[in-house]
Amino acid sequence: MHDLRNAIHVIQTRSGPAANTSPKLVEEPDRYLHGEWSDSILEVVGHLGEGIGGAVHAVKDTRTARVLARKTILTREGPLKQLVRELSLISTLKHVNIIRFYGAYMSPSSSEVKVVMELCEGKSLQAVSERIRQRRGRVGESVARVLAEGILQGLAYLHSKKLIHRDIKPSNILLSRDGTVKLCDFGVSGELVQSVAGTFTGTAGYMAPERILAQEYSIRADVWSTGLSILELVQSRFPYPDGLAPFDLLLHISASPPPQLEDDPTLSLPWSAAIKDFIKLSLTVDPSSRPIPTEILRHPWIAKTKKRRVNMARWIAEVWNWKFDVSSPISTSGDESSPGA
Structure with missing residues (x-):
């Protein structure tokens, strides 16, 4: 558990706000400058599904009103070594085709680790x-x-x-x-x-x-x-x-x-x-x-x-039947797909 706490501390250092930043929301292409995470600032707004090790929810950052994804991992149900490794790994990845990772924190009881990531509204x-x-x-x-x-x-x-x-x-x-x-x-x-x-x-x-x-x-x-x-x-x-x-x-x-x-x-x-x-x-x-x-x-x-x-x-x-500018074409290739009526 000590290694897990240390890993989360390192991750917060990597993904948290840079020094001397304004307290207002700042966004960069590969990170969301947020400060510390906790249950008190994240409001659950929906259930997204189940991932490896735990449930995934849509949560709203009450400081910015931005909706994010949060994965809850039960520390008692998985090897801590693997969990430490996964958190350390995803905190270093920055690519347009890799889900963005914004931080992690432990529940007060230390029985859960909660990982905060970008929300992919288009689903899987x-x-x-x-x-x-x-x-x-x-x-x-x-x-x-x-x-x-x-x-x-x-x-x-x-x-x-x-x-x-x-x-x-x-x-x-x-x-x-x-x-x-x-x-x-x-x-x-x-x-x-x-x-x-x-x-x-x-x-x-x-x-x-x-x-x-x-x-x-x-x-x-x-x-x-x-x-x-x-x-x-x-x-x-x-x-x-x-x-x-x-x-x-x-x-x-x-x-x-x-x-x-x-x-x-x-x-x-x-x-x-x-x-x-x-x-x-x-x-x-x-x-x-x-x-x-x-x-x-x-x-x-x-x-x-x-x-x-x-x-x-x-x-x-x-x-997903979202509103969109109907004048914008799907494709210019002639073999476009049809999601259905």
Whole structure:
């Protein structure tokens, strides 16, 4: 517990206000200058869901009226060493595609640690996918391409820090109000030792074969999970057979050819050869032949992101029925997605 208190003190020093700042709210691109956090200044305004280790709520900073996200972690239910490590890790990460961390504090009883982060109003990619399926819509290539690039940019940043996420899946991919991808939940993240890792943590259905087989793995395993998540998104279904028991699913992933993107006869347009190749490359079984994030970011399908503008703010607004300027186009690429009626 002493190590945990020390870690939180260091984190507050990193993420708190700079010396001699004005007491009024100051915002910078990568931090929210706030002072000390406590239950007394954070008002719960909604429940956002469950993350690894605890519940996540929307909370309002009563000093500024800004709404943030707060994750509550029960210290008695998880290894303190891992918790210290996670808090120390996320306090150092600053990237547009990584969720912003604003601080942490302990409850008076020391039974809970509360982590304060930016609120992603667009919710998770899992929630977005479910919403679109309910409305009988679909996600087209132009939107999927922007989402894939955001995930990979976040992973490339982690790789530059010698880190691996290890739990890339739709529920850990958040979207801001303007549609920007934010990777979250670093509870199982690990440092790379000579670019490899060796522990069996994460969500089994999105794991690369080498992880299931208990082999050494690297950031390339996160690329597999990215490809699988994008495949699930555009196909509107989990890529593996329904109804498999957990052990049978692991056996299927490790022993069967990887799933691929196939054309849907009910859609008017087939998928492009470029997105099919991107999925195929991401789901390369041999990890030594699977690209790292910076390599697959150069894939021709991803490269189109810079040439074909997509208004992600309008797209996410349509998903959640938010008000938005209807004169602003979703895309200029001709393959825009439809969130549904």
